[in-house]
Amino acid sequence: MARWQPGTRERLQSVSLHLFAEQGFERTTVAEIAAAAEVTERTFFRHFDDKREVLFAGQEDFVAMFLDPIVAAPDSTPTLELVSRALEGTAALFTDERRAWSRMRQPIIEAEPSLRERELGKLATLTVRIGEALQERGIGEPGATLAAEMTVTVFHLSFQQWIAPGEDRSLQALTRERLDALTALVAPSPNGRTGRS
Amino acid sequence: MARWQPGTRERLQSVSLHLFAEQGFERTTVAEIAAAAEVTERTFFRHFDDKREVLFAGQEDFVAMFLDPIVAAPDSTPTLELVSRALEGTAALFTDERRAWSRMRQPIIEAEPSLRERELGKLATLTVRIGEALQERGIGEPGATLAAEMTVTVFHLSFQQWIAPGEDRSLQALTRERLDALTALVAPSPNGRTGRS
Numbered sequence: 001m002a003r004w005q006p007g008t009r010e011r012l013q014s015v016s017l018h019l020f021a022e023q024g025f026e027r028t029t030v031a032e033i034a035a036a037a038e039v040t041e042r043t044f045f046r047h048f049d050d051k052r053e054v055l056f057a058g059q060e061d062f063v064a065m066f067l068d069p070i071v072a073a074p075d076s077t078p079t080l081e082l083v084s085r086a087l088e089g090t091a092a093l094f095t096d097e098r099r100a101w102s103r104m105r106q107p108i109i110e111a112e113p114s115l116r117e118r119e120l121g122k123l124a125t126l127t128v129r130i131g132e133a134l135q136e137r138g139i140g141e142p143g144a145t146l147a148a149e150m151t152v153t154v155f156h157l158s159f160q161q162w163i164a165p166g167e168d169r170s171l172q173a174l175t176r177e178r179l180d181a182l183t184a185l186v187a188p189s190p191n192g193r194t195g196r197s
Numbered sequence: 198m199a200r201w202q203p204g205t206r207e208r209l210q211s212v213s214l215h216l217f218a219e220q221g222f223e224r225t226t227v228a229e230i231a232a233a234a235e236v237t238e239r240t241f242f243r244h245f246d247d248k249r250e251v252l253f254a255g256q257e258d259f260v261a262m263f264l265d266p267i268v269a270a271p272d273s274t275p276t277l278e279l280v281s282r283a284l285e286g287t288a289a290l291f292t293d294e295r296r297a298w299s300r301m302r303q304p305i306i307e308a309e310p311s312l313r314e315r316e317l318g319k320l321a322t323l324t325v326r327i328g329e330a331l332q333e334r335g336i337g338e339p340g341a342t343l344a345a346e347m348t349v350t351v352f353h354l355s356f357q358q359w360i361a362p363g364e365d366r367s368l369q370a371l372t373r374e375r376l377d378a379l380t381a382l383v384a385p386s387p388n389g390r391t392g393r394s
Contacts, residue, residue, distance in 0.1 A: 079382050080382060113314070117310070120317065142354060142358075142375050143381070145354060146350070146351075146375060146379050147382055149354065150347075150350070150382070153343070157342060157343065157346065178339050178343060181339050181343050182343050182347070182383060183383050185276050185277060185340055185344055185347070185383075186379065186380050186382075186383035186384055187383060
């Protein structure tokens with residue numbers, strides 16, 4: 001077999017996910033994954049440090065997807081608009097083609113406490129990084145952390161809905177809906193009272 | 198020794214917390230706690246199911262503290278006002294007298310993954326219960342869940358600050374500050390643009 005092929009990484013990911021789903025994450029070995037993908041274990045380890053990395057690869061891209069629009073926005077951009085731009089960035093990664101992968105990945109994560117903890121840690125790190133990026137723009141506390149929490153909450157709830165059975169709206173549309181609901185909740189309504197969503 | 202004394206429960210909690218802090222949660226046995234509190238193990242188990250319960254007793258009171266004001270509010274109460282009332286309810290439980298206990302409890306929770314998971318589960322349950330209470334008032338989705346997430350986020354961030362070293366403001370004051378920051382973040386400013394916090 002070839003030592004390096006285009007698409008090997010993607011095949012390893014796909015094969016891993018199917019094995020994890022069928023027989024559980026813990027019970028699946030790298031040897032099995034490599035065999036099913038028709039590569040050597042060495043090839044597997046050229047792409048991933050361990051089988052867990054198959055599920056969590058691309059963490060930096062994930063974080064950058066939120067941070068890049070915050071860093072790139074003009075100086076005067078209001079905080080809520082920064083949140084909105086950060087959330088819009090997610091549409092680039094979580095495309096409709098990716099939805100099947102995300103749908104299959106979720107129950108694997110939820111079935112295994114150590115993976116659940118890693119997933120929560122991923123979101124916690126994201127929150128910290130967004131908070132730092134907002135502070136670097138001169139946004140004070142507690143506003144920066146609240147805005148970061150809000151961003152990740154809206155993302156997380158939108159993502160959960162995006163992978164719900166039967167859901168076919170885009171992540172962008174679901175995110176927009178949730179951000180609008182949040183705004184409606186907090187913003188004073190035209191008659192001057194706080195709005196009821 | 199007496200089989201039942203007023204203050205036994207509180208003494209068991211205080212003794213447990215000190216032992217957990219000194220020698221770690223896992224390494225502390227119920228026998229040690231009982232001995233240090235000068236009661237029998239049977240007395241311990243009359244108050245708590247296990248040593249973990251010492252740290253998590255009162256979960257229902259904790260949830261009720263948020264839910265009662267939501268249930269009691271008049272029909273026309275706007276969602277943000279419900280969130281605000283739910284948060285104000287926390288001041289009754291987390292008084293200044295309780296701050297030392299909360300400060301001592303936190304590093305014990307953080308040092309032990311199973312306690313951390315239980316603590317996160319507690320907040321997740323709280324979020325679900327608040328979301329349900331809001332839905333029962335006729336608030337639709339995704340607004341109800343977002344408002345619930347917002348409530349728990351504001352509580353959690355305020356609580357973290359409340360137990361920070363040197364902090365002496367009340368939980369109520371810290372909660373109000375964070376809720377105001379969130380409102381400022383989302384609400385349009387007077388000139389019609391979204392506000393920068």
